[in-house]
Amino acid sequence: xxxxxxxxxxxxxxxxxxxxxxxxxxxxxxxxxxxxxxxxxxxxxxxxxxxxxxxxxxxxxxxxxxxxxxxxxxxxxxxxxxxxxxxxxxxxxxxxxxxxxxxxxxxxxxxxxxxxxxxxxxxxxxxxxxxxxxxxxxxxxxxxxxxxxxxxxxxxxxxxxxxxxxxxxxxxxxxxxxxxxxxxxxxxxxxxxxxxxxxxxxxxxxxxxxxxxxxxxxxxxxxxxxxxxxxxxxxxxxxxxxxxxxxxxxxxxxxxxxxxxxxxxxxxxxxxxxxxxxxxxxxxxxxxxxxxxxxxxxxxxxxxxxxxxxxxxxxxxxxxxxxxxxxxxx
Numbered sequence: 363x364x365x366x367x368x369x370x371x372x373x374x375x376x377x378x379x380x381x382x383x384x385x386x387x388x389x390x391x392x393x394x395x396x397x398x399x400x401x402x403x404x405x406x407x408x409x410x411x412x413x414x415x416x417x418x419x420x421x422x423x424x425x426x427x428x429x430x431x432x433x434x435x436x437x438x439x440x441x442x443x444x445x446x447x448x449x450x451x452x453x454x455x456x457x458x459x460x461x462x463x464x465x466x467x468x469x470x471x472x473x474x475x476x477x478x479x480x481x482x483x484x485x486x487x488x489x490x491x492x493x494x495x496x497x498x499x500x501x502x503x504x505x506x507x508x509x510x511x512x513x514x515x516x517x518x519x520x521x522x523x524x525x526x527x528x529x530x531x532x533x534x535x536x537x538x539x540x541x542x543x544x545x546x547x548x549x550x551x552x553x554x555x556x557x558x559x560x561x562x563x564x565x566x567x568x569x570x571x572x573x574x575x576x577x578x579x580x581x582x583x584x585x586x587x588x589x590x591x592x593x594x595x596x597x598x599x600x601x602x603x604x605x606x607x608x609x610x611x612x613x614x615x616x617x618x619x620x621x622x623x624x625x626x627x628x629x630x631x632x633x634x635x636x637x638x639x640x641x642x643x644x645x646x647x648x649x650x651x652x653x654x655x656x657x658x659x660x661x662x663x664x665x666x667x668x669x670x671x672x673x674x675x676x677x678x679x680x681x682x683x684x685x686x687x688x689x690x691x692x
Contacts, residue, residue, distance in 0.1 A: 365441050373442045376420040377449060381405065382413050384463055389423055389436040390450055391467060392557055393565055396432065402466040422446055426567055426575075435565055438538050475554045495623070497659045497669040502616060503531055505657050509673045510535070510583070510614065518564075519581040521571045521603060522589030526552030529564040536583070539564035542571055572598045574606060582611040588669075590617045591634045597645040604649035609678035613651055615642070619658060619668040637670070646674045 365373065377383055384403060388394060394402075399410050414434055417423045424437050437443040453460060515536040520528045523541030525548065532539070541564065543549050552566045569575045571589070584603045590596035603613050620636040627633070643653050651674040659669045 365445065369442070370445070373420060373422070373445055376416055377422060377446055379413070380459075381409075382417055383449075383453075384459065385410075385413055385417065386422065386436060386446055387450055387453065387460055388463060388467055389434055390447070390562065391464075392471075392562055393433045393435045393553060394467075394470070395434070398470050399434075402463055402470060433567075438563065471554070471557045474550060474557065477550055477554075495661065495663070495665070495667050496618075497661045497667070499527075501659050502669055502671070505659055505671050506585075506587075506614065506616065507531070509655055509657065509671060510612075515583045517581045517583070519576070519584045519603075519606065521574075521584065521586045521599065522592075523552055523566055524548050524587070526555045526564070526566060528585050528587055529566070530555060530559050530561060532583075532585075533559070533561050533564065537563065540576070540581075541566040542569040542574060542576075544568070544570055572602060574602050576606050578605050579608050580606055582608045583614070584611070585614045585616075587616045588618075590615065591632050591636065594633050596634060596637070597648070600645050600651075601649050604651055604676065607651075607676050609676055611676045612654075613646070613674045613676075615672045615674070616669060619670045621667050623667070636667075639670070642670075642672055646672070650677055651675065652677050 364370075377386055381403065385399060388399060388402060396407055396410055396414065399414075400407050403410065414423065414425070418425055418434075421440060421442055422437055423434050425432055425434050427433075436446065455461075510532070512535070515532070516538070518529075518532060518536040518539035520526075520539065520541040523529060523543045524545075526541055529539050529541050529552070541552055543552065543566065546568060549566050549568055556562075556564055556566070567575065571586075572593075572595075584607055586599060586603065590599060593599055600613070600615075607613060618636040620638050622635065624635070626635070639656055642656075646653055653672055653674050655673045657671045659671065661667055661669075
């Protein structure tokens with residue numbers, strides 16, 4: 363079913379105004395703030411805000427808050443959003459106005475990248491020390507990809523997204539993705555990395571992974587990569603993941619196996635010194651998930667840590683499928 367005549371006309375009216383069409387074109391390339399858009403278009407903040415309000419009312423863009431900042435992005439779902447993408451695709455790549463906007467957008471993204479690099483530089487020594495202890499990223503990512511497989515993923519949620527690496531790694535598999543992190547500095551890094559790789563079907567949001575700003579049962583794959591050992595109650599993060607997982611969906615966890623490096627508590631804010639297979643299986647079982655596979659990856663470095671990758675599945679779909687039908691009364 364397509365749009366009704368009234369809805370079709372409303373979408374065309376809303377998106378057909380020149381400034382609003384330029385806004386849609388910019389937001390199709392990633393998340394931007396009112397300040398970003400004001401700088402790119404050279405228009406006043408009240409004017410830009412008014413146009414954004416109209417686009418949001420027509421369900422053509424999404425708005426989400428991150429502290430004092432509001433971010434906007436083009437909506438990924440819905441018939442109206444599909445029509446807008448068709449209109450954007452019809453625009454000439456050589457149009458001088460859109461080309462100039464694109465150049466200014468590139469300048470805004472360069473500034474993002476510079477700020478992200480500055481954050482990395484301030485923390486580089488601590489991260490380098492941790493990398494010496496851990497299994498190589500290549501080994502972990504290879505195991506992760508093998509467990510997930512090549513079947514397309516409709517919706518991915520990455521909890522504690524950090525640099526956005528998982529969103530980049532799995533981009534060929536998913537249709538849409540969201541990364542959540544509590545650090546605004548890390549979100550800036552993730553946005554910069556997604557910009558650099560041209561990944562526009564993923565967005566990142568500020569949020570507490572113990573109290574997600576997301577509706578339930580909305581994702582069919584959730585990843586938690588090297589996050590749980592920073593939490594006092596990691597099982598609560600698993601509970602939240604289970605809440606927003608679709609029936610039959612999968613949860614993939616990467617974290618440290620049990621170890622005795624106590625100094626990581628004080629020097630690197632590790633609250634938990636790794637997780638055993640038994641503890642993880644019990645938490646997953648408690649929240650309706652079942653471990654399908656667990657893989658241990660030992661570091662090749664002397665005195666290094668072991669990482670474990672757990673893949674679990676929500677059992678609700680399996681239970682519903684296997685439940686015997688009620689006998690018919692004669």
